[in-house]
Amino acid sequence: MAIARVWHGVVPRSKRAKYLEYLKTTGMRDYSRTPGNMGASILVRSEGNTTEFIIVSYWKSMKAIRTFAGKDAEKARYYPEDNHYLLELEPKVKHYRIAFGPSRTITVGADDGVPHR
Numbered sequence: 001m002a003i004a005r006v007w008h009g010v011v012p013r014s015k016r017a018k019y020l021e022y023l024k025t026t027g028m029r030d031y032s033r034t035p036g037n038m039g040a041s042i043l044v045r046s047e048g049n050t051t052e053f054i055i056v057s058y059w060k061s062m063k064a065i066r067t068f069a070g071k072d073a074e075k076a077r078y079y080p081e082d083n084h085y086l087l088e089l090e091p092k093v094k095h096y097r098i099a100f101g102p103s104r105t106i107t108v109g110a111d112d113g114v115p116h117r
Contacts, residue, residue: 001061001097001098002038002058002059002060002097002098002101003058003059003060003061003062003065003095003096003097003098004056004057004058004059004095004096004098005056005057005058005059005065005069005073005093005094005095006054006055006056006093006094006095006096007027007054007055007057007076007090007093008052008053008054008090008093009052009053009082009085009086009088009090010050010051010052010053010086010087010088011050011051011053011085011086011087012049012050012051012087013046013048013049013050013051015051015085016044016046016051018085019051019053019085019086020042020044020053022079022081022085023042023053023055024042026079026081027040027055027077027079028040028042028055030068031057031068034064034067034068035064035067036059036060036061036063036064036065036067037057037058037059037060037064037068038058038059038060039057039058040055040056040057040058041055041056041057042054042055043055043056050087058098058101062095065095069093073095074092074093074094074095075091075092075093076089076090076091076092076093
């Protein structure tokens with residue numbers, strides 16, 4: 001059974017690009033280095049003056065998630081500079097059992113057709 005770990009955060013729109021790069025060098029890097037991680041996706045949506053980020057990471061087990069997150073797997077894990085970007089540090093993440101998912105990896109570039117209002 002695979003598990004999806006879902007984290008959510010919001011930054012001022014003016015910090016969108018810098019925070020995306022920061023996510024790649026912190027959480028995304030650490031996911032890929034943790035045994036039992038099967039990949040991750042960053043979802044980005046800008047509206048008005050804010051940008052919302054959702055990270056969905058995929059794991060083989062809760063044991064693997066605890067290797068990354070610590071004993072309390074529901075507690076969100078933050079990095080030192082997160083408080084310079086995020087409007088709020090949400091305390092919890094959510095976990096979902098993956099019932100069905102994509103059969104291949106899809107990589108989307110900057111010109112993905114999704115409007116950035």
